[in-house]
Amino acid sequence: MNVKLGIIGFGGMGKWHAQNAPRAGVEIAAVCDIDPVKQQEAVEMGYKMYPSAEELLRDDNVNTVILTVPNYLHKEMCIKAAEAGKHVITEKPAAMNVQELDEMEAACKKAGVFFTSHQNRRWDKDMLIVKKAYDEGLLGNIFTIESKLHSGNGYMHEWHIYKKYGGGMIYDWGVHLIDQILFMMPQAKIKSVYADIKNVLHEEVDDYFKIILKLDNGVTAHIELSTYILEYQPRWLAAGDKGTLVVKNFGCEGNIYRTGKMLEKLPPQITETEAGPTRQFAPVPPGGIVTEPLPTVETDWVNFYRNVVDVLNGKAESLIKISEVRRVLSVMEAAWKSAETNEAILFE
CATH class of the missing domain: 3.40.50.720 (NAD(P)-binding Rossmann-like Domain)
Known part of the structure; x- marks a missing residue:
C-alpha cells in the first residue's frame, strides 16, 4: 500500500x-x-x-x-x-x-x-557511534556511559512551559535520552533509577534533570540535561577497561583514548602538583595516552519512515515497538518518583 x-x-x-x-x-x-x-x-x-x-x-x-x-x-x-x-x-x-x-x-x-x-533520535549519529563501540567491544568492559545535553538558551517556548500541556524537558528530551540508552543496550535490565529534577528558570516545568540508571550488565548510565549550563560538557563519554570514548557534540567531534602502555603499578615516588603531592592523579607521562579516531557510522532519520512503509506492506517489523515505548515511560515515571522521594527506585 x-x-x-x-x-x-x-x-x-x-x-x-x-x-x-x-x-x-x-x-x-x-x-x-x-x-x-x-x-x-x-x-x-x-x-x-x-x-x-x-x-x-x-x-x-x-x-x-x-x-x-x-x-x-x-x-x-x-x-x-x-x-x-x-x-x-x-x-x-x-x-x-x-x-x-x-x-x-x-x-x-x-x-x-x-x-x-x-523516536527519531535512535538514528542520531553521535549515539550510534557510542552504540557501535559498545556492540563491538571497542572499549573493553564498559563501566560508565554519560549522556549530557546542555544549552545556554535558557527558556523554553510556547506550550512547553506549561505543565498541563505536557511541557518540560523530561517530556521533550528526556524521553529521547532514556530511549537512546535502552536502545543501545537492549538486553540489559535496569536495576535501579535515581533522579534529581529541578526547575531552575521555569516556574512550572523542569529544565534540569540528572537520571542515573544502574544496569545489570555492569554499566551505570548518567543522563543529564540543562537548558542553562553555559559551558557545554561532552555530549557522550563512555569508559571501559580498554579505553575511553568522547563525542563532544552533535557534529561528532571526538576521539577514543587509550593508554600507550598500562602501568602495572604506580611509581614509588610522590609527584608534586599544583594541587599538592599525589601519585594516582599525577600527570600521565608523555606518550602514556594515545588517541584513535571515532568509529564511523552511516545513518538517516528518514529510515524511520522507510520502516513504517515496510511494516504497512508486510515487509518488516516495527523498529519502534510499543513495548519499548512503554518501558521508557516507565523509567520516566520512576524518575519522577525518585526525585519526589529522594530515593533510588528498584526497577526490573
Missing part, C-alpha cells in the same frame, strides 16, 4: 514531517491545524488543509496520521484516529504516562491499525 499521511498539527515538527517523509516515498495527503496562520502556511506550501482533526480523519484518502500536537492531546487524537481506521504515529512522548499509552494501544488493537511513536 502507498502510505498517505495526514499531519495533525502543522507547527515546527509538523512541517519537518511534511518535508522529510516524502523522501521515504510517503505521500502527504493532508494537514490540519486550528491556527489560521498555520492554515495559511499549509495552503501556501501547496498542501490540502483542514481546520480540524475531525475533518482530516473523515478524508478517505488519508490512511495514516502523524500526531504533532501538544503532548496532552496525544491520547485523545490517537483514539479518534484509530476509531476512524487510520494507522497512528505519535510524536514523542507517545503519551503522558503508561496508563494513557495502554489505552491508546488497546484502541489501536481494537481497530486493527498500526501504532508506533516517532
Whole structure:
C-alpha cells in the first residue's frame, strides 16, 4: 500500500514531517491545524488543509496520521484516529504516562491499525557511534556511559512551559535520552533509577534533570540535561577497561583514548602538583595516552519512515515497538518518583 499521511498539527515538527517523509516515498495527503496562520502556511506550501482533526480523519484518502500536537492531546487524537481506521504515529512522548499509552494501544488493537511513536533520535549519529563501540567491544568492559545535553538558551517556548500541556524537558528530551540508552543496550535490565529534577528558570516545568540508571550488565548510565549550563560538557563519554570514548557534540567531534602502555603499578615516588603531592592523579607521562579516531557510522532519520512503509506492506517489523515505548515511560515515571522521594527506585 502507498502510505498517505495526514499531519495533525502543522507547527515546527509538523512541517519537518511534511518535508522529510516524502523522501521515504510517503505521500502527504493532508494537514490540519486550528491556527489560521498555520492554515495559511499549509495552503501556501501547496498542501490540502483542514481546520480540524475531525475533518482530516473523515478524508478517505488519508490512511495514516502523524500526531504533532501538544503532548496532552496525544491520547485523545490517537483514539479518534484509530476509531476512524487510520494507522497512528505519535510524536514523542507517545503519551503522558503508561496508563494513557495502554489505552491508546488497546484502541489501536481494537481497530486493527498500526501504532508506533516517532523516536527519531535512535538514528542520531553521535549515539550510534557510542552504540557501535559498545556492540563491538571497542572499549573493553564498559563501566560508565554519560549522556549530557546542555544549552545556554535558557527558556523554553510556547506550550512547553506549561505543565498541563505536557511541557518540560523530561517530556521533550528526556524521553529521547532514556530511549537512546535502552536502545543501545537492549538486553540489559535496569536495576535501579535515581533522579534529581529541578526547575531552575521555569516556574512550572523542569529544565534540569540528572537520571542515573544502574544496569545489570555492569554499566551505570548518567543522563543529564540543562537548558542553562553555559559551558557545554561532552555530549557522550563512555569508559571501559580498554579505553575511553568522547563525542563532544552533535557534529561528532571526538576521539577514543587509550593508554600507550598500562602501568602495572604506580611509581614509588610522590609527584608534586599544583594541587599538592599525589601519585594516582599525577600527570600521565608523555606518550602514556594515545588517541584513535571515532568509529564511523552511516545513518538517516528518514529510515524511520522507510520502516513504517515496510511494516504497512508486510515487509518488516516495527523498529519502534510499543513495548519499548512503554518501558521508557516507565523509567520516566520512576524518575519522577525518585526525585519526589529522594530515593533510588528498584526497577526490573
